[in-house]
Amino acid sequence: MDYKNIPSVCSYCGCGCGVLFQVMDGRLTGTLPLKTHPVNEGRLCIKGWNLHEHATSDRRLTSSMIKKDGQLQGASLDEAVKTTAERLKGIIDQYGPDSVGVLASAKVTNEENYLIQKITRAVIGTNNVDHCARL
Amino acid sequence: MQEKVKEWLEQGRVDIFLGYKMVEGHPLPHSFTKDNIDEVKDLVTSSARYSLEKIATKIAAQKPDIKIGLIARDCNERALNVLHIWKQLNSDNIETINVNCCPSRIKEHADCSYLEPEKPGAYKKTVGIENNADVEDIEKFSQEELFKRWMYELQKCIKCYGCRDICPVCFCKECTMDSPELVATGGDLPPEVPIFHLVRAVHMGGRCIDCGLCEDACPVDIPLRMLYRKVNGIVADVFDYKTGVSADQSPFNILGEKVTLQPKPI
Ligand code: SF4
Ligand code: SF4
Ligand code: SF4
Ligand code: SF4
Helix, strand or coil, X not given: CCEEEEEEECCCCCCCCEEEEEEECCEEEEEEECCCCCCCCCCCCHHHHCHHHHHHCCCCCCCEEEEECCEEEEECHHHHHHHHHXXXXXXXXXXXXXXXCEEECCCCCHHHHXXXXXXXXXXXXXXXXXXXXXX | CHHHHHHHHHHCCCCEEEEEEEECCEEEEEEEEHHHHHHHHHCECCCCCCCHHHHHHHHHHHCCCCCEEEXXXXXHHHHHHHHHHCCCCCHHHEEEEECCCCCXXXXXXXXCCCCCCCCCCHHHHHHCCCCXXXXXXXXXXXXXXXXXXXXXXXXXXXXXXXXXXXXXXXCCCCCHHHCCCCCCCCCCCXXXXXXXXXXXHHHCCCCCCCCCHHHHHCCCCCCHHHHHHHHHHHHHHHHCCCCCCCCCCCCCCCCCCCCCCCCCCC
């Protein structure tokens, strides 16, 4: 039996509460509040308490998807990137960069969110970028 | 303590030992095993309290025969008693090393986190209920005033379910609080205020060992232990049963040889 607690930070919102992931035999089985974390001092909201369910959910996407014939279908990453780039380019050419808006995610890292705003401002050329957890 | 744990692991008296280890300045609950026996030199006690017995329950649910050792303060010991009674842990498979514990009504000298009274703010004093008051103190308020004060406290609840999730003796596979069939929800889950708190309070009768972890985990500072102290006061009066003090059969436990739900003679 291998039981570990892995300290981490909740990724659901901008508060950044400290959590401990409970890992049993290599499987993520629970989340505990990190008692000595200066942000949350051992408290969490319901999202934080259930972080492990998000990570282990069977509804979690495991591949890129492209909408074909009105339905989302699995696609390779290369194909997805290519399609997205072509469509974005087409829309920008036709309607201008401000016709595009980008919603970032609380479920990726800070650095990835930085890159998202960078690509929105510097590549697409619009300030239309926002985040679900912009507290 | 480290010597003892090393010996226990080497001799196979326990397969796993739950204690604490400092990781980047944080005392974290840590499992020590024979395979990482060198780590035992890092074993420490911690002023931050985690429910090691709840972790033990989780491990035992996966591996029923595993022998678990753990650092235990008074509250851990009381919780273990309840977990033994309710067959969540097998007392033959649990070994404890006792350490000093928190200052509380039961024990004055101690050295851990929470139970040093925090001073309530002026507003809470005027409209709410002081977390460190006694049940008798607050019962001096008139019924009407008391109801108003409780409702002020309870309506702050953000339904994080932290009080249940952290509680060492909340081990039900299907929790009432998650089951619309079992609790009047007033529409959707989660159940409304004050049903949520009152249902949980009833469940804590004969179970709550007054460790305070729930109150510690409550983001909005609701005096939860007071509710549970009240129900357990009733349990003590009616059944002459002091929860967690021993591993004797609980009056509410209908598993086992005989039904023991008997009020004490009045
Ligand atoms: S979602 Fe909740 S637990 Fe997570 S960081 Fe925000 S407040 Fe904390
Ligand atoms: S004090 Fe709270 S956490 Fe501790 S046993 Fe009672 S209900 Fe559970
Ligand atoms: S709140 Fe009640 S039903 Fe839910 S886990 Fe605790 S004791 Fe069980
Ligand atoms: S811990 Fe406090 S806020 Fe969270 S569900 Fe329990 S009473 Fe409500």
